[in-house]
Amino acid sequence: MKVAKLCWSLGSLLVNITIGIYIYLQSNGPSNLEERFQYVNDNWTMYSAHWKAEFLIMILVAVGAFHFAISLKKIGWVITSIGQLIILLTYPLMLGGYQNTPFELASMSNQMAIVTSVLGNLIFFSGLTYLYFQGQALPSWLRKVAIALSIITTLMFLSIYIEIITWGQAIVMAPIINVLYLINAYYGFKIEIDS
Numbered sequence: 001m002k003v004a005k006l007c008w009s010l011g012s013l014l015v016n017i018t019i020g021i022y023i024y025l026q027s028n029g030p031s032n033l034e035e036r037f038q039y040v041n042d043n044w045t046m047y048s049a050h051w052k053a054e055f056l057i058m059i060l061v062a063v064g065a066f067h068f069a070i071s072l073k074k075i076g077w078v079i080t081s082i083g084q085l086i087i088l089l090t091y092p093l094m095l096g097g098y099q100n101t102p103f104e105l106a107s108m109s110n111q112m113a114i115v116t117s118v119l120g121n122l123i124f125f126s127g128l129t130y131l132y133f134q135g136q137a138l139p140s141w142l143r144k145v146a147i148a149l150s151i152i153t154t155l156m157f158l159s160i161y162i163e164i165i166t167w168g169q170a171i172v173m174a175p176i177i178n179v180l181y182l183i184n185a186y187y188g189f190k191i192e193i194d195s
Contacts, residue, residue, distance in 0.1 A: 001071065001192065008064025009188035011057050012181045018054040019174055019181075025050065026171070037106045040098050048095060055091040062088060064188060072191075076131035083124025090117040114167050122157035125150050128184070137190040142183065149180045 025047065029039045040047050062084040069077035090113045097109020129150040132143060156173050159165045 004064045004067030005188050005191055007060040009185040011060030012185035014057045015181050016178045019178055021050055023174055034103050044099055051091055051094050058088055076127050076134060079127030080124055083120050083127055086120030087117060118157055118160045122161055125154040129154055137187060146183045149176055153177055153180060
């Protein structure tokens with residue numbers, strides 16, 4: 001259980017760094033999609049290193065979630081684990097689909113990566129919402145904050161998935177996701193209370 005807690009909490013802390021880096025990288029890139037792919041290729045060392053690091057960090061989160069799903073036998077952890085597994089599929093699409101590929105192929109890879117990431121996050125945060133509703137590990141006030149933030153985040157990813165808003169419009173919600181991941185990290189250390 002200690003290794004799972006460490007994986008979940010460390011991954012949840014480190015993902016905040018990658019979210020910040022992603023926002024920084026995106027803010028420096030051109031808005032035109034074809035020019036953006038060229039910008040990514042011109043800065044491939046930086047982008048690929050970022051995505052590879054994020055891939056490993058998300059694997060840490062997945063390891064923790066899967067362990068909790070198996071040992072605690074709670075549907076919320078099963079849902080969270082499935083979401084995390086889908087999120088992991090995003091990284092091969094980006095790492096394999098963007099480097100030195102024709103625009104049409106890069107664009108297709110980009111759409112596949114976005115849909116995969118959005119669906120995975122929708123499922124992941126739905127599972128978290130359920131866990132926070134059911135769990136008693138957090139102090140009451142923090143649990144209420146976690147429930148509110150996870151509902152907002154789930155609705156945001158649902159809105160992207162059903163195309164009410166775009167991925168670009170949703171990026172302004174990143175600070176909420178950052179706070180939620182910090183709560184997740186703390187929750188991981190307190191998880192035995194729920195077992």
